[in-house]
Amino acid sequence: MSNSNDTLVTEFILLGFPELCHLQGLLFGIFLTIYVVTVLENMVIIGTIGASQQLHTPMYFFLANLSVLETVYTTVTVPKLLAGLVTGVRAISFSGCLTQLFLFLSLGSSECFLLATMACDRYLAICRPLHYPALMGQRPCLHLALSAWLGGFLASFVSTALISHLRFCGPNVLNHFFCDISPILQLSCSDTTAIETLDFVAALAVLATSLLVTTVSYAHILATVLRMPGRGGRRKAFSTCTSHLLVVVIFYTTTIFMYARPRAISSFSLNKLVSVVYSVVTPLLNPIIYCLRNRDIREALAKILQGPRPS
Structure with a gap:
């Protein structure tokens, strides 16, 4: 991705958490546990949705996509972090670093678009129930999911391509645990001014667009729910949407803090902490918040674990 004549640095050193050098073993155990639990949670959700006919609906189709995305999302960064903690070798090649950067940004952007798509799905289901089956058929859902994935990768391509042509003369120590x-x-x-500006505009466009769609969708949902006559209907609608809103708040709060700013950041201590929240902790919590507390998924999982009943 880069011209060798323009790049003197051939690898970077991921500094990780030097301020916690005396706790490397503990950090390895914590991050390994979080990673394994995150992957298992998402695999259970994907398998349950795939195996249960009753969950073959647009909402759970998008949830399965979210689980796939977050499994890959954490795999892009955490295994490399774990390898550095256990071996002490924190070098990553120039091309490997750019690949990690591109995948991380692309998947994060795709999650923005996917969360907005899920908000639209809930809006149609609650506010336009008579039109919902026609609007959210199998083909439209597939197109929306593909658009979310492809949109995220396209949004990150230009910034990564421009970074690949920058000159790196040394030092090569990245004060972070991933690229x-x-x-x-x-x-x-x-001179990185143009790239910083482009990255800020791209991040703001992705975040602002998806957040606007999500906010407008839930404003309409709230207005519709408050007009419902019975408490039972309101409770069911709120139960369906509060998990999504909690995920949205956590995700957008941390990503806006990190990326919707016009200047590169000179101090990374707080940034690394925020990065741990949205790249490691949030994918761990999302399956719990979003799915494992969902009654339909719990019932479907229980049926799968019980196996077929004897005739």
């Missing part, structure tokens, strides 16, 4: 835009730009000996 992110701000610490990479800090090491470049080229």
Whole structure:
């Protein structure tokens, strides 16, 4: 992705958490546990939705997509972090770093679009129930999911391509536990002003667009729910939507803090903490918040575990 004549640095060193060097073993155990539990949670959700005919609906189709996305999302960064903690080898090649950066940004952008799509799905289900079956058929759902995935990858391509052509003269130590835009730009000996501006505009476009769609959808949902005559209907509608809203708040709060700013950040201590929240902790909590507390998924999982009843 880069011209060798323009790049003197051939690898980067991921600094990780030097301030916690005396706790490397504990950090390894914590991150390994979180990673394994996250992957298992999402695999259970994907398997349950795939095996249960009653869950073959648009809402659970998008939830399965979210589970796939977050499994890959955590796999992009956490295994490399674990390898560095256990072996002490934290080097990553220049091309490997750019690949990690591109995948991380793309999947994060795709999650923004997917959360907005899920908000639209809930809006149609609650506010337009008579039109919902026709509007959210199998083909429209597939197109919406593909658009969310492809949109995220397209949104991150230009920034990553431009970064690949920057010059890196040294030092090559990234003050982070994965390859992110701000610490990479800090090491470049080229003028990064244009890329910083482009990255800010791209991040703002992705976040603002998806957040606007999500906010408008839930504003309409709230207005519709408050007009429902019975408490039972209101309770069911709120129960369906509160989990999504909680996920949205956690995700957008951390990502807006990290990426919707016009300048590269010079101090990374707080940024690494926020990065741990949205890249490691949030994918762990999302399956619990979103799915495992969902009655339909729990009932479907219980049926799968019980097996077929003897005739």
